[in-house]
Amino acid sequence: MKLFSTKQIAGIDSFTIEHEPVSDIDLMERAALQITNWLVQHFSTEQKMVFFAGPGNNGGDALAIARQLAGLDYQCEVCLLDFRKELKGSPATNWKRLQEQGKVALSKIKDVDGFPKVAANDVLLDGLFGSGLSRPLEGFPAEIVHKMNALPNTTVAIDIPSGLMGENNSENILENIVRADFTLTFQFPKISFLFAENELFTGNWQVLPIGLHPGGIAKTPSDFFFVEKEDVKEMIPRRTKFSHKGTFGHALLVAGSYGKMGASVLASKACLRSGVGLLTSHVPRLGYSIIQTAVPEAMVSIDEHDSIFTGIPDLTPFNAVGVGPGIGRKKNTCKALCDLIKQFRSPMVLDADALNILSENKELLRELPENSILTPHPGEFERLAGETADSWERIQVQRQMAKEFRVIVVLKGAFTSVALPDGRLFFNATGNPGMATAGSGDSLTGIILGLLAQRVCPEYAAIAGVFLHGLAGDIAAGRISENALIAGDITNCLGKAFLELK
Ligand SMILES: NC(=O)C1=CN([C@@H]2O[C@H](COP(=O)(O)OP(=O)(O)OC[C@H]3O[C@@H](n4cnc5c(N)ncnc54)[C@H](OP(=O)(O)O)[C@@H]3O)[C@@H](O)[C@H]2O)[C@@H](O)CC1
Ligand SMILES: Nc1ncnc2c1ncn2[C@@H]1O[C@H](COP(=O)(O)OP(=O)(O)O)[C@@H](O)[C@H]1O
Numbered sequence: 307m308k309l310f311s312t313k314q315i316a317g318i319d320s321f322t323i324e325h326e327p328v329s330d331i332d333l334m335e336r337a338a339l340q341i342t343n344w345l346v347q348h349f350s351t352e353q354k355m356v357f358f359a360g361p362g363n364n365g366g367d368a369l370a371i372a373r374q375l376a377g378l379d380y381q382c383e384v385c386l387l388d389f390r391k392e393l394k395g396s397p398a399t400n401w402k403r404l405q406e407q408g409k410v411a412l413s414k415i416k417d418v419d420g421f422p423k424v425a426a427n428d429v430l431l432d433g434l435f436g437s438g439l440s441r442p443l444e445g446f447p448a449e450i451v452h453k454m455n456a457l458p459n460t461t462v463a464i465d466i467p468s469g470l471m472g473e474n475n476s477e478n479i480l481e482n483i484v485r486a487d488f489t490l491t492f493q494f495p496k497i498s499f500l501f502a503e504n505e506l507f508t509g510n511w512q513v514l515p516i517g518l519h520p521g522g523i524a525k526t527p528s529d530f531f532f533v534e535k536e537d538v539k540e541m542i543p544r545r546t547k548f549s550h551k552g553t554f555g556h557a558l559l560v561a562g563s564y565g566k567m568g569a570s571v572l573a574s575k576a577c578l579r580s581g582v583g584l585l586t587s588h589v590p591r592l593g594y595s596i597i598q599t600a601v602p603e604a605m606v607s608i609d610e611h612d613s614i615f616t617g618i619p620d621l622t623p624f625n626a627v628g629v630g631p632g633i634g635r636k637k638n639t640c641k642a643l644c645d646l647i648k649q650f651r652s653p654m655v656l657d658a659d660a661l662n663i664l665s666e667n668k669e670l671l672r673e674l675p676e677n678s679i680l681t682p683h684p685g686e687f688e689r690l691a692g693e694t695a696d697s698w699e700r701i702q703v704q705r706q707m708a709k710e711f712r713v714i715v716v717l718k719g720a721f722t723s724v725a726l727p728d729g730r731l732f733f734n735a736t737g738n739p740g741m742a743t744a745g746s747g748d749s750l751t752g753i754i755l756g757l758l759a760q761r762v763c764p765e766y767a768a769i770a771g772v773f774l775h776g777l778a779g780d781i782a783a784g785r786i787s788e789n790a791l792i793a794g795d796i797t798n799c800l801g802k803a804f805l806e807l808k
């Protein structure tokens with residue numbers, strides 16, 4: 307699914323009105339009905355609904371929802387912020403419709419003294435501002451937001467929590483943004499909802515389709531995408547009748563050191579479970595019997611050093627290389643990584659300590675084979691690319707890095723983002739907080755390496771690998787809870803994840 311800026315969404319909105327065709331007021335009614343249906347499913351008629359409506363179409367939505375709910379015997383009250391300007395268009399029509407219906411208590415307030423009395427069980431509906439917000443909230447509307455935020459009542463935001471921008475909130479005034487428990491957003495997730503720091507404002511958010519015109523969506527360009535199951539299905543390698551293990555590639559994994567052999571075991575197993583034909587795990591001498599015992603399916607290449615990675619094997623047999631988990635940062639290891647990067651001329655996967663070594667030797671970034679995949683978590687990313695003020699700035703730096711070094715940058719987190727050298731950015735939605743546990747990144751490295759070795763193109767290996775990893779994590783959490791989940795469970799559920807993508 308493409309993701310758009312709020313400005314672009316307004317354009318698709320107009321396209322829909324013109325080409326469906328549908329009138330402005332009917333599109334608003336349709337959007338409002340989606341929210342009304344959701345509210346009916348979540349709240350009883352015992353609870354009063356208190357609406358805060360602003361001057362634009364977001365306020366118009368609030369007015370339409372209040373009328374629809376009142377028609378279903380909900381007790382509703384509407385508080386319209388009076389900016390001393392006449393309401394226009396659909397909001398004006400909806401105000402008139404509410405007056406004619408006569409079931410909803412209506413008030414217009416000019417200052418914060420007009421803030422309505424709210425009982426403990428009331429639900430607050432935030433329809434102050436949506437995608438038409440043009441600047442941070444200040445003055446009277448900000449005071450209303452402070453009052454709303456100070457109340458313990460459940461708050462539901464219509465389309466966007468008022469005061470939050472759809473993309474960049476670097477210059478915003480954070481105290482002046484509504485803190486909702488739920489956000490019901492129309493048709494597309496807004497990009498700012500995908501950033502950790504904005505969870506405070508959006509609460510649980512959900513997308514409600516409102517039938518915007520597919521033609522408008524298709525013709526509006528975007529560099530931002532939200533990865534869905536249907537997209538990933540076609541990226542997964544198929545196994546044909548006469549295929550043999552050579553068909554599925556031979557991966558080399560360089561991982562593990564004294565005290566961190568688990569990283570090698572976890573990544574090796576995940577690589578094998580991703581369908582690779584052959585896997586060789588390169589380990590220090592002390593790791594030999596560990597890897598042979600824990601992962602009998604893997605072949606082993608043994609380093610000359612007892613406890614760390616210091617030298618690369620002959621690279622001829624391998625069509626993909628993954629390096630980094632648990633390798634440490636000793637001088638000899640840095641040298642060996644440098645040799646590996648210079649000698650292997652196909653895309654490789656770099657994670658964990660390999661990224662930390664790159665951070666300390668930035669000139670190596672230019673030596674990476676084109677379309678190599680880097681999988682930093684936010685800490686590793688900061689060491690590689692420097693500090694950023696917030697997530698919006700961070701994804702710009704991520705995209706810049708992908709372009710400049712012609713690599714794929716996988717920035718891990720709740721909505722892991724995959725930046726491609728052509729400027730596109732893909733957000734992933736699978737995965738859960740149970741995966742915030744030691745070694746789950748090693749499992750991701752193994753999965754991406756396994757796909758890459760099977761000659762899946764690097765872009766797809768990264769996007770599909772991240773999706774599969776999260777999906778397997780979701781299946782694991784469903785079976786054993788997020789709390790009990792450990793990295794090996796992700797790998798154990800990969801099979802079920804593949805089946806879900808058939
Ligand atoms: N997209 C869709 O498909 C559909 C969208 N729909 C709905 O439309 C919503 C977007 O509506 P919208 O464009 O009318 O903008 P909205 O957010 O109501 O506010 C604009 C008003 O606020 C004002 N204003 C702005 N910033 C301000 C500030 N800081 N402080 C004070 N005032 C400020 C601004 O004035 P101005 O900037 O001109 O001074 C203008 O008067 C969208 O979120 C969704 O709910 C559905 O109905 C149908 C399908
Ligand atoms: N809250 C979360 N929601 C979804 N996925 C998560 C969450 N927390 C962590 N993950 C995923 O778990 C993995 C953790 O990787 P990483 O931090 O490298 O762990 P480690 O270094 O312990 O192996 C990443 O793929 C990340 O996207």
Ligand SMILES: [K+]
Nearest residue numbers: 432435466468
């Ligand atoms: K809103």
